[in-house]
Amino acid sequence: MGRWLFNIYRLGLKELRSLKTDPVLLLLIVYMFSFAIYAVATGAKVEVVNASVAYVDLDQSDLSGRIVDAILPPEFEDPQRISAAEVDRVMDDGEYVFVLSFPPNFEADVIAERVPELQLNVDATAMVQAGNGSVFLQQIIADEITKFESQDDTSSTLPIDLIVSAQFNPNMKSTWFSSVMQIINNVTILAVMLTGAALIREREHGTIEHLLVMPVSPSEIMLAKIWANGLAIIIAAILSLWLVIQGFLSVPIAGSIMLFIAGTVLYLLSVAGLGILLATFTTSMPQFGLLVMPVLVIMNLLSGSTTPMESIPEWLQTMMQASPSTHFVSFSQAILYRGAGMETVWPDMVVMAGLSAVFFAISLMRFRQTMASGQ
Known part of the structure; x- marks a missing residue:
């Protein structure tokens, strides 16, 4: 077990060094968790503003x-x-x-x-x-x-005294919703893209052959790629919550960031495994990008991050329960918007853990086949 963990640790450091030397991916991470969030939150508003x-x-x-x-x-x-x-x-x-x-x-x-x-x-x-x-x-x-x-300009007469209390977003500003949801969606996008790109990069640079002759197992290689790229995503997400969301946009975070991070770690095991799974079916970055785009579009649009799950047909709601993104969105919204604690979000965490195990097992099986064939 000690040797297994040490190999995962050392291979993960290799992934971090490889990521450090890739300016395009570094720029993508910075962009996705900074300007992309700010631009969407301040530009794509759902309120009625300046209607002609x-x-x-x-x-x-x-x-x-x-x-x-x-x-x-x-x-x-x-x-x-x-x-x-x-x-x-x-x-x-x-x-x-x-x-x-x-x-x-x-x-x-x-x-x-x-x-x-x-x-x-x-x-x-x-x-x-x-x-x-x-x-x-x-x-x-x-x-x-x-x-x-x-003939009374002070008020309109109503038979009732209606008092509206808007919870969690008292000013009903779309910025409060869209900015946080951008972080949640970007975690999904980057987790799939970075881990998949890491495997594609091994092939394009010819280092996949080096891994094949090393005394390491496919599970060690996969877990190393997941923890290294997942660490970069989690750090970027935390900085974005503090600097962009709470700093520049002045959006309050209601719940525990540490609890959010714990759930994100569970979620990353599944979506990062999905990225590796998709990468095993492709041989180049363009192919990988074309395969990833429709998957990410479906995961984000039907996860409840854009429209409420209740607005989706019931049969599709049932199908989307098999997607970890659906439970991650529910988990994140409960914590970051409503300040929920473990007693509220533990069912979503249990489901995410189960789905992570399933996705990881499927991805590992496919990755072993790929390693064995030398592709």
């Missing part, structure tokens, strides 16, 4: 003016007035996401309780802004009409 609005006012009344004046930044740009003849053209050209049309006698019909029709045209190709923005505009219109009818 135009309006057609055939009524030109006090009520229509009040509604237009209530459409304010930062959710919306200043509404632009257009003619009725321009509606089709501006919607076809994509100049505005929303076009609001006030019919003639709109205010008079409201006062007379004749239920006038107010048309809101929405460019639904801008899906997030279209869905959330239309809800905001409907609320603005309803509030202004209620205030107009009651």
